[in-house]
Amino acid sequence: MPATIRQWHRWISMAFVATVAAIFIVQALMTPPEWLYYTPLPFLFALILSGIYMWFRPARPGAAK
Numbered sequence: 139m140p141a142t143i144r145q146w147h148r149w150i151s152m153a154f155v156a157t158v159a160a161i162f163i164v165q166a167l168m169t170p171p172e173w174l175y176y177t178p179l180p181f182l183f184a185l186i187l188s189g190i191y192m193w194f195r196p197a198r199p200g201a202a203k
Contacts (some may be wrong), residue, residue, distance in 0.1 A: 140195065151197040153180035 157178045164170045 140192070143188055143191060145191065147185065150181055150184050150188065154178055154185060157181060 147176060161170070161177070164174065
């Protein structure tokens with residue numbers, strides 16, 4: 139399970155970076171609509187949740203086994 143979470147975290151981070159890069163490209167070409175700036179937020183929230191899980195996972199009881 140931890141390897142799955144870690145791999146999922148990596149894929150989500152790539153999607154997040156690609157989305158942010160696409161927003162910068164769109165900004166260079168035209169004035170984007172306001173909703174476009176909110177598109178990376180679901181990826182960011184998923185990264186926060188999986189990152190918090192991976193950060194605290196070693197601290198839980200029985201993790202050293």
